[in-house]
Amino acid sequence: MIPQEIIRRKRDGDELDAADISSFIAALAAGQLSEGQIGAFAMAVWFKGMSRAEIVALTLAMADSGNRLQWADIDRPIADKHSTGGVGDNVSLMLAPIAAACGLAVPMISGRGLGHTGGTLDKLESIPGYMITPDADLFHKVVKEAGCAIIGQTGTLAPADGRLYAVRDVTATVDSIPLITASILSKKLAAGLETLVLDVKVGNGAFMADRGQAEILAQSLVEVANGAGVKTSALITDMNQPLADSAGNAVEMRNCLDFLAGRKKDTRLETVVLAFAAEMLVKSGIAASSDEAETMARRALSSGKAAEVFARMVSMLGGPADLIENPDRYLARAPVEKPVPAARSGWLAACNARGIGVSVIDLGGGRRHPADRIDHRVGFSELLPLGTRVTAGEPIALVHAADEAAAERGATALAMHYRITEDRPELTPVIAGLV
Structure with a gap:
């Protein structure tokens, strides 16, 4: 060669x-x-x-550049989900234990924040003691006994992707759909998956702001993954506002615990989580229809079984066994919490989701440079959804900051990211399509 x-x-x-x-x-x-x-x-x-055949070959070659995980001793379907990234997107934290409670095995290999988007691993690191890089034996044990494990990529899984991405990052070639496809799927193939569901975000808070480009990426991912032997589908979801009502690390972890406890019903977040749970269960053959699958997922939540799975995963990976019962004992709070007042009366009509993600970074909740340390305490919570009627001075969110000056800056920035109008806005559905 x-x-x-x-x-x-x-x-x-x-x-x-x-x-x-x-x-x-x-x-x-x-x-x-x-x-x-x-x-x-x-x-x-x-x-x-690249042609589809070339992208499949590239994906398989990158997956084969390191170890491939084996799950022969686990008698559950092996499934996972991947998101292209957004703001307030903590779906994985709840989805993995729900899917596991319904009979799937979910070895979820996640990433850190990238650009303005939050990272699942950064959120998990707000839990004291949680190991995001356990050895292979412990990872296998947690998946087998708890049903799911959410960890970070090790150097033995698809190492070619790591080197290729590092070069792409400094040569203006990150936004190549063939290279994005191979990068995402090589790690998923190396994880030994049988089924995969993809969350392709579109909107001002996503990497793909254009619906057409999001559909092209979703189609590429689905075709290549299926061509490589993994049953795959993709949902295109809206990212023109934060998905959860929190954006940050510890604040999103609290959001996760509230969700598992049943305190986040009838939200955009619930719609997305249940849609992905249903898709995973149907794709894996656990449920015969989406309606049956959604009923199973709701039952896993209402019975407390999903929360039990999450608690077991956290405990087995070094975190506190009573995190769900005593979150305030373990999840640090920022020294300053300050309401963000609405600038005027009217309807919350639009927001700059990307700007909100950048504001989290400005508070210290993300990285400007790879070596930066994150302040897991900071961010925004109690974010009101678009379509809410507000009066001037009413809180539209709560900023969590390290000091008063940072809180003031964060509150000012957040207020500027929202547009308030006299007329009630027409909102786009949170799930835009299925590929």
């Missing part, structure tokens, strides 16, 4: 065969390619694209 020949052929628009792609990725994983060669390959793909 001569790397520059593969790069040249892709640069010229040729379709690469699976053997060439496999050889190139094997050399990448082994450290045999220069960053220049990796960057040139990524740029050639960005400009010329």
Whole structure:
């Protein structure tokens, strides 16, 4: 395999065969390619694209660049969900234990915050003692005995993706649909999944602001995953406002515990969580229809079984056994909590969801640089949904900050992210489509 020949052929628009792609990725994983060669390959793909067969080959090669997890001793369907990222998007935290309570095994490998979007791992790290990178034996044990485990990617799973992404990040090739597809799915294939449901976000708080582009990405992900042997579907969901009524880390963890306790009913968040639970259960053959699956998911919540699964997962991964009963004992609160008043009377008609995510980072709840430490206490809670009628001065949210000055800045910024109108707005549905 001569790397520059593969790069040249892709640069010229040729379709690469699976053997060439496999050889190139094997050399990448082994450290045999220069960053220049990796960057040139990524740029050639960005400009010329890839066929479905090429993307499947790239995904499989990246998945095979490290270890693949095995679940032969678990007699449950192996399933997972992945989100392309949003603001106030803590669906995974509730979905995994609900799905496990209904009979699935969910080995969920999640990520940290990226850009303005929050990260599941950062939220979990607000729990004292929780291990996001357990060894393989403990990960397997938790999935088998608790039914689910939410952890971070280890260096042995799809390591080629890590190196390729690092180069894409500095060569303006992150937004290539073939490369996005292979990056997401290689890690999921390496996790040994049988079924997968994808949450492709669209809106001003998503990476895909355009509905058409979101549909193209969803179609690519679904076709490639199915082509690689994993039964997959995707829901396109709205991200023009935070999904939960909280944005941050500890505040979203509190939101999760409230949800599992049944205190977040009839919300956009509940609609999305139950829709994904239903899709996972139907895809895995646990339920025959979406209605049956949603009934099962609601029962797992109302009976407390999903909360029990979550508590067991947290305890087995080093967290406190009584987190659900005593959240205030373990989830740190910010020193300053300040209401954010509505600037005028009217209807909450629109918001800048991306701006809200950036404001969480400004409070210290996210990273500007990879080495930054996160303040898990800060963020926003009690965010009112769009379509709410407010009066001037009424709180539309609560800011959690490290000091008074930061709280004032955060409150001012959040208020500016909302548009209040005299007329009641027409809202878009939270679930925009199924692929």
